[in-house]
Amino acid sequence: MEKTKDQTKNCKQCCLPIPEKAKICTHCQSHQDWRGFFSISNTVLALLTALVSVLAIAIPSLYSLLHTPKSDMADPMITLDGTTVRVLINNRGDASGVFVRADVRSDYLAGATKVRLRDDQQAVITPGANLLMFDIIPLLTQDESYQNSVDMIELIIQKKDAPNTDIVFQFGDSDGALMVTRLSLDADKLFELMRANSDRCSAIKVPDFYNGCIGAGAAPDSAALLEMMNGKPDEKNNQNKQVPDQQTTPHQP
Template sequence: MQGKQLKSDINQSIDVETYLCSQCRHEIPKDALLCSKCNSYQDWRRYISGSQISLALIAAILSITGIVIPEMYRLFHEPISKATISTSSVDGTTLRVTVLNRGDASAVLTKSWMDSEYLAGATVVRLRNDNDALIPPGSKLVIFDIIPLLSELQSYEGSMEMLGYGFSKAEIPKTEVRFELVQSNGDLIIQSVKLNADDLFNLLRANSNRCSAVAEPNFDNGCIGPGELE
């Protein structure tokens, strides 16, 4: 009799609070995370079903989100360009510049000119390809031709003068190529590229060689300089 009472007391002491599985209704411990019968989760993961319907629903939601969010962004965002001159190099009478546009709209390169205390103001800085005037998002290499209004002899003498500047390390007269960029919102910026003694030496020597091959020097081909007549 005492043995039966003791067994009953032990059973009562190890009773575990239970509840029904959310899926199969099997009785499981209250703190169980996984049903021992149907293996379904009992926490927040029970709301995510592995069925094809649930997977299709999730895929549909992701698909709609992928369409709606970009459209909402475009609705409230006005594309704008952020173009600047990044790097430059001079190779003879050829000037190469890299234009970097960090925006999401195109800018326009509207003007380029020489600002110099040494070369004539009439020096031509000409875009080699007119299509390069449009600067889309990203980076773009733009090439210009520099045509000093100097004869073959004047160009040669100028190159020798620049050679002297290079040897003496003296500062040359200010010589810059300036660029005018118009952003997509109408903002205008002007940037410049400075030419050093080596750049001018190579430019003038190349121009001298160019003009030596011209049969009839004139103002149109840029091989007649100040003080010379056609």
């Protein structure tokens, strides 16, 4: 029996005869399947590899020359826990922002009420999530804070609105733009604040302006405002009306 002659085919690249089932040409080393359509020489492959390496180094440098880093702070999440305020703010940019200031704007508490950042290093808002901790110092004594908490309970029972009280926070972006956000305190939150401040001041041995327990920090008309909201007459004003000829001397500090 005669041996059958091996069947051959022509290479797709060099057109020389190769075995029919060959996947790589024995002459030019080119692939005969789908990879043959992407056949490139070793020289071209080396050049492409060198080009990719150069671009990997050059693109970041070029980007840094053309791009100006900028902060992008989202609206923060603000919560109140007693006399502690937690502010969670996310900086979505690639530059740091800054915490500018925080203050209290209230018809009930004195404007001198402090909102103190616990750690000054937290004033720099780096890219990513940042948690800032604040202490509210209402400048009220233990007894004044307790009495104010009782007043807030009365408003809650009567389902009346508390005097307007906002804690305002200001943040600055790297381009100088300001972002202002606030936490509004209703009667429930003011009750929580007053009761916590009363407990805090009960542990203070030496009240002073720094710890705020020296009092009195309530606005001069805050008592009259609460009495009006609760439907109570102003006893002091009634006494003055009943005895118009009574002369009083100013209180000497």
